[in-house]
Amino acid sequence: MEEKEISKAVIRRLPRYYRYLGELMESGVERISSNELSERMRVTASQIRQDLNNFGGFGQQGYGYNVKYLYDEIGRLLGLDKKHNVIIIGGGNLGQALANYPAFEKRGFIVKGIFDINPKLSGRTVRGIPIMPMEQMEEFIRENDIQIATLTLPKTSATEVADQLISYGVRAIWNFAHTDLNVPEGVMVENVHLSESIMRLSYNLTRYEEEHKSGKKEKK
Amino acid sequence: MEEKEISKAVIRRLPRYYRYLGELMESGVERISSNELSERMRVTASQIRQDLNNFGGFGQQGYGYNVKYLYDEIGRLLGLDKKHNVIIIGGGNLGQALANYPAFEKRGFIVKGIFDINPKLSGRTVRGIPIMPMEQMEEFIRENDIQIATLTLPKTSATEVADQLISYGVRAIWNFAHTDLNVPEGVMVENVHLSESIMRLSYNLTRYEEEHKSGKKEKK
DNA sequence: TAGATTGTTAATCGATTAACAATC
DNA sequence: TAGATTGTTAATCGATTAACAATC
Numbered sequence: 001m002e003e004k005e006i007s008k009a010v011i012r013r014l015p016r017y018y019r020y021l022g023e024l025m026e027s028g029v030e031r032i033s034s035n036e037l038s039e040r041m042r043v044t045a046s047q048i049r050q051d052l053n054n055f056g057g058f059g060q061q062g063y064g065y066n067v068k069y070l071y072d073e074i075g076r077l078l079g080l081d082k083k084h085n086v087i088i089i090g091g092g093n094l095g096q097a098l099a100n101y102p103a104f105e106k107r108g109f110i111v112k113g114i115f116d117i118n119p120k121l122s123g124r125t126v127r128g129i130p131i132m133p134m135e136q137m138e139e140f141i142r143e144n145d146i147q148i149a150t151l152t153l154p155k156t157s158a159t160e161v162a163d164q165l166i167s168y169g170v171r172a173i174w175n176f177a178h179t180d181l182n183v184p185e186g187v188m189v190e191n192v193h194l195s196e197s198i199m200r201l202s203y204n205l206t207r208y209e210e211e212h213k214s215g216k217k218e219k220k
Numbered sequence: 221m222e223e224k225e226i227s228k229a230v231i232r233r234l235p236r237y238y239r240y241l242g243e244l245m246e247s248g249v250e251r252i253s254s255n256e257l258s259e260r261m262r263v264t265a266s267q268i269r270q271d272l273n274n275f276g277g278f279g280q281q282g283y284g285y286n287v288k289y290l291y292d293e294i295g296r297l298l299g300l301d302k303k304h305n306v307i308i309i310g311g312g313n314l315g316q317a318l319a320n321y322p323a324f325e326k327r328g329f330i331v332k333g334i335f336d337i338n339p340k341l342s343g344r345t346v347r348g349i350p351i352m353p354m355e356q357m358e359e360f361i362r363e364n365d366i367q368i369a370t371l372t373l374p375k376t377s378a379t380e381v382a383d384q385l386i387s388y389g390v391r392a393i394w395n396f397a398h399t400d401l402n403v404p405e406g407v408m409v410e411n412v413h414l415s416e417s418i419m420r421l422s423y424n425l426t427r428y429e430e431e432h433k434s435g436k437k438e439k440k
Numbered sequence: 441t442a443g444a445t446t447g448t449t450a451a452t453c454g455a456t457t458a459a460c461a462a463t464c
Numbered sequence: 465t466a467g468a469t470t471g472t473t474a475a476t477c478g479a480t481t482a483a484c485a486a487t488c
Contacts, residue, residue, distance in 0.1 A: 009479065011423055015416035019398065033445060045445095046481050053447060061446040062488045078419045079426030093317035100313045103398070103415055109422070147425060148418075172425040174418060178239065178323070186428065190421035194412065195323055196235035198368075198394060199298045201410035202329070203231055205367060205392040206299030208406060229455065253469060265469095266457050273471060281470040282464040 006054050013051060014074055016041070021071040033064035083108045085146045086174075089161055090153030091116035091131045094176060098150060099126040112144050117157075141168040148172045155179040226274050233271055234294055236261070241291040253284035303328045305366045306394075309381055310373030311336035311351045314396060318370060319346040332364050337377075354381075361388040368392045375399040 020041055024032060038045035052058050052065075058073055059065045075081060086104075088095045091114045098104070099111050114131045116122070121131045132140065140146070149170045151158055158177035165173065172188040175181055181189050240261055244252060258265035272278050272285075278293055279285040295301055306324075308315045311334045318324070319331050334351045336342070341351045352360065360366070369390045371378055378397030385393065392408040395401055401409050 007479070011420060014423065015413070015419040018419070019416070035445080044481060046483090047479095049446065050448085050480075057447065059446050060488060061486070062444045064445065077423065077426075079422040080419065082426070084422060084425075093313075093320045097313035097317040098414075101414075104418065107415065107419070109418060148421065171428070172421050174421055186432075188421055188424040188428065190417055190424075192412070192414065192417055193235070194318075194321075195327065196239070197410055197412055198324065198329060199235040199238070199300065199327070200231060201368065201392050201394055201408055202299040202304060203234065203297065204408040204410075205304075206297075206302070208391070208408065212406075227455070255469080264457060266459090267455095269470065270456075270472085277471065279470050280464060281462070282468045284469065 010051050010054055013043075014078060017048075017051070018071065018074045018078060018080075021067055021074065024067045025071055029067050031064050031066055034059070036064075080107050083110055084148050085144055086111045086148045086150060087137075087141065087144075087146050088114045088150045088152060089116075089137075089165070090151065090176075091118070091121050091126075092152060095150070095152035096126050098152065099129050109148065112146060113140055115140075117153075137164070138168045141165070141170060146170060148174060150174040150176065152176045230271050230274055233263075234298060237268075237271070238291065238294045238298060238300075241287055241294065244287045245291055249287050251284050251286055254279070256284075300328050303330055304368050305364055306331045306368045306370060307357075307361065307364075307366050308334045308370040308372060309336075309357075309385070310371065310396075311338070311341050311346075312372060315370070315372035316346050318372065319349050329368065332366060333360055335360075337373075357384070358388045361385070361390060366390060368394060370394040370396065372396045 020037065034045040034048040038048055041048075049059075052070070055073070055077060058070050072081075086109050088099055088111060095114060095116075099114055104111070111129050114126060114129055115134050115137050116131055117134055119133055122133045124131045141149075147170065149165045149172070151162065151173060153161065155178045158175070158179050159181060162173055162175075162181045162183065166183060166187050171186070173181060173183070173190070175189055175191045176194070178193060178195055180191070183189055240257065254265040254268040258268055261268075269279075272290070275293070275297060278290050292301075306329050308319055308331060315334060315336075319334055324331070331347075331349050334346060334349055335354050335357050336351055337354055339353055342353045344351045361369075367390065369385045369392070371382065371393060373381065375398045378395070378399050379401060382393055382395075382401045382403065386403060386407055391406070393401060393403070393410070395409055395411045396414070398413060398415055400411070403409055
């Protein structure tokens with residue numbers, strides 16, 4: 001009845017909670033209070049409690065949170081309790097690097113195939129994953145229950161390929177191309193714009209240098 | 221006198237403005253109003269005007285914004301008018317993929333060297349960029365005016381290596397390792413946590429599926 | 441039970457949007 | 465000049481933090 005819409009800001013933080021809880025588990029910590037966690041993560045305890053309460057009462061008064069339980073619950077929210085079949089479009093350096101990344105498999109993201117316009121790459125494999133020509137994409141998606149497509153190709157072809165992918169039934173696009181995709185309702189896009197990321201770093205570096213240039217500038 | 225602190229949200233948007241303005245330039249557009257740009261970028265015109273005004277009056281009443289001028293100004297803010305020397309720590313797949321990325325060079329980010337703990341990689345090159353052993357890092361940083369270090373190595377060594385880099389004078393870290401870095405004031409960190417990114421995608425996909433499962437669920 | 445800590449409401453802060461006077 | 469569009473102030477919205485009653 002009451003659809004409590006969860007804000008993007010909260011969702012953005014979920015994977016980070018998951019990471020910290022995983023580390024706590026590894027070091028054998030069984031329970032943790034929002035206060036302790038807040039010190040480790042450098043966020044307020046209030047925010048932690050607010051965030052978690054969006055999804056239900058995961059804690060217990062007077063006790064705190066059970067680390068394993070909370071870890072599993074957040075994992076479930078993030079869809080990490082299920083396998084997701086992934087394809088990578090674009091078999092260049094970045095595409096191959098992602099295909100080679102074992103950590104994704106551990107979290108349930110299984111790379112099933114790589115597609116590239118370059119016919120010379122066809123037939124090769126990366127970590128046992130076949131590189132195939134674009135023509136086989138549709139059949140492959142339909143037959144292998146592919147939910148997520150990773151776009152590691154030039155922006156010039158990204159839009160067109162994304163449209164194809166969606167028409168073949170892909171519901172989620174992990175977009176590394178330097179362009180924004182317009183997708184219909186019900187299709188998810190997560191952008192990784194690396195060039196924008198390094199520009200933000202460059203901005204901060206430049207601002208800092210400007211403010212501190214010519215040695216130590218005395219503050220009046 | 222009045223230090224107008226610019227919010228992180230604004231800075232996050234700057235590179236995207238830059239991208240759109242670059243595309244407008246390429247297609248020969250000379251001027252644009254906040255209204256037109258807002259339609260293309262799917263943000264409000266009000267936000268565009270507010271954002272840009274943080275940095276000064278880039279527009280002109282009755283006319284709008286000169287595309288080339290605005291592009292250059294934002295580029296300058298982002299520090300793209302200067303060259304930045306970059307090293308990559310970790311010569312694995314991702315490190316090599318970034319080294320191979322020509323778009324960075326175009327923006328003034330010059331990869332000068334790659335460092336890896338694996339001595340077998342030493343002496344090899346990627347796109348003419350030498351891979352060197354970690355022992356040479358300090359000297360290389362000091363002699364080549366390195367400002368930015370890219371961390372593409374396992375989280376287990378990331379913290380330690382970051383500390384080293386900072387002590388050698390690196391002021392900005394582009395962190396791809398799955399961990400948060402604690403750095404002193406004056407050192408910039410930009411995180412690219414790919415596993416968190418794909419988890420957000422997975423979250424949205426999973427939520428959407430839950431809401432629409434068992435075919436079309438009628439809404440009362 | 442007493443102490444601890446959550447869940448949750450209320451207060452504050454910041455960011456976005458709307459409105460319009462300034463001005464090209 | 466009249467029309468267009470910015471720069472900027474005010475209003476709204478949303479997110480974070482503080483506070484505390486509920487409860488384990």
